[in-house]
Amino acid sequence: MHGARNSRVIWLLLASAFVVILNETIMAVAIPHLVTDLHITISAAQWLTTAFMLTMAVVIPITGFLLQRFATRPIFIAAMSLFSTGTLIAALAPGFEVLLFARVVQASGTAIMMPLLMTTLMTLVAAADRGRFMGRVSTVISVAPAIGPTISGLILSYLSWRYMFWLVLPIALTMLIIGIRRVENVSEPRVIPIDVFSVILSAFGFGGLVYGLSLVGGVVSGLENPAAMWISLGVGAVGIGAFIWRQLRLQRRDRALLDLRTFHSSNFAISVGLMVVMMAALFGTIILLPIYLQNVLHLEPLLTGLLLLPGGLIMGLLGPTVGRLFDRFGPRPLLVPGSILVSVVLWSLTMVTEQTSPWLLLAAHVALSIALAFMFTPLFTAALGSVEPRFYSHGSAIVGTVQQVAGAAGTALFVTVMAAGTASMAVAGASAEAAQASGIRSAFLVGAILSLTAIVGAFFVRKPADMMEGAPAAH
Numbered sequence: 001m002h003g004a005r006n007s008r009v010i011w012l013l014l015a016s017a018f019v020v021i022l023n024e025t026i027m028a029v030a031i032p033h034l035v036t037d038l039h040i041t042i043s044a045a046q047w048l049t050t051a052f053m054l055t056m057a058v059v060i061p062i063t064g065f066l067l068q069r070f071a072t073r074p075i076f077i078a079a080m081s082l083f084s085t086g087t088l089i090a091a092l093a094p095g096f097e098v099l100l101f102a103r104v105v106q107a108s109g110t111a112i113m114m115p116l117l118m119t120t121l122m123t124l125v126a127a128a129d130r131g132r133f134m135g136r137v138s139t140v141i142s143v144a145p146a147i148g149p150t151i152s153g154l155i156l157s158y159l160s161w162r163y164m165f166w167l168v169l170p171i172a173l174t175m176l177i178i179g180i181r182r183v184e185n186v187s188e189p190r191v192i193p194i195d196v197f198s199v200i201l202s203a204f205g206f207g208g209l210v211y212g213l214s215l216v217g218g219v220v221s222g223l224e225n226p227a228a229m230w231i232s233l234g235v236g237a238v239g240i241g242a243f244i245w246r247q248l249r250l251q252r253r254d255r256a257l258l259d260l261r262t263f264h265s266s267n268f269a270i271s272v273g274l275m276v277v278m279m280a281a282l283f284g285t286i287i288l289l290p291i292y293l294q295n296v297l298h299l300e301p302l303l304t305g306l307l308l309l310p311g312g313l314i315m316g317l318l319g320p321t322v323g324r325l326f327d328r329f330g331p332r333p334l335l336v337p338g339s340i341l342v343s344v345v346l347w348s349l350t351m352v353t354e355q356t357s358p359w360l361l362l363a364a365h366v367a368l369s370i371a372l373a374f375m376f377t378p379l380f381t382a383a384l385g386s387v388e389p390r391f392y393s394h395g396s397a398i399v400g401t402v403q404q405v406a407g408a409a410g411t412a413l414f415v416t417v418m419a420a421g422t423a424s425m426a427v428a429g430a431s432a433e434a435a436q437a438s439g440i441r442s443a444f445l446v447g448a449i450l451s452l453t454a455i456v457g458a459f460f461v462r463k464p465a466d467m468m469e470g471a472p473a474a475h
Helices: 002-025 027-038 042-069 072-092 096-124 127-158 168-182 196-220 226-253 260-264 266-296 301-329 332-349 358-385 389-427 432-458
Strands: none
Touching: 002 072, 002 096, 002 127, 002 168, 027 042, 027 096, 027 127, 042 096, 042 196, 042 389, 072 096, 072 168, 096 127, 096 358, 096 389, 127 301, 127 358, 196 226, 196 389, 226 260, 260 266, 260 389, 266 301, 266 332, 266 358, 266 389, 266 432, 301 332, 301 358, 332 358, 332 432, 358 389, 389 432
């Protein structure tokens, strides 16, 4: 009976996570349409993505506490209700301000969904099968963002931007109704008081850092005020420092908002470190390739989206296979070749010119996607499997926070190096395309050098103790 119930809960959470993550990536393509329709500037429209990302960065660190304090069912209902409400407000939004508010409401639901899925999975699935299930999580994480821009491109070719929300809404409501009827509580809530000061420090720390990083591109290209970026990064650094100090004091009494004792496991710490490098490489590449294809090779946006689609789909489809391989062989046989291939691809991208064939870039993106598929499932599973069961919710929250911060940092790093390289070549008298290609080569060079650290780290990730032969099974 429990097996069927557990399986039902996990599949419903996977489907719901797919819907909310898909929504995270459909906005970028719509920005030009929103600029004309809502009579706003490009930088204002960009806030629809930035506000979403900021809300995620602020809410995810709090989920470690929420998942311990409340049972599975009410948390799921809250997450999908917030997401559905935000989607409805967005579809009906009369102007920019209401749409921005709707995106924040949507993001609050999205932020709860991934840690809820990871924590539930770690609690319910026997250690020997975790890789297989974590592979399905990797599928959701990679396929949804890959097809998001393509789906929104198709919708916008025929319908108004509002249909991006009208088409998602019935799916979200269906998930919510099924959840209300079918999801049962699979966790035991503990009554622990929330530390409001930690919530405030977390918001300023992670929010400040992600916002500061999001301004880097604008500052480098001369569109944003550098003071705002430095103040934001400074507030973020001080906030995170104070947040860590506060958690270390609170966890002595089991009262931490985000319990950092998860890092007592060196396997967890190394896996999270590798995740930072891989997420930075993934997000940096996702930003640079479309710029290169459109500004240097002058491809149409729809064609750009289609060229990047196969990589995302392959990465997702490989998830369950890589998960099964992890269950059988452990992390190292997957991570070492995966990290080497990531490095090879990034080094090859340091040689792009204004004459490079789009087909070579398609091949590079597919190879990078295969390599990352070999990295993410083993890293998620090894990281969370190395944590004591009572810290699963905190481990999941840390993994989610790292994804947001590393993604923002990777984007900022790649864009900064690209803009600096492009500007210096333009001053030297190069054509716009040659200058842009040079800047992109420089950015990939930084990514390639960073990727070498991941190859070294890959040798140190071990199979979690509870997955070893003869270890007692989980629930």
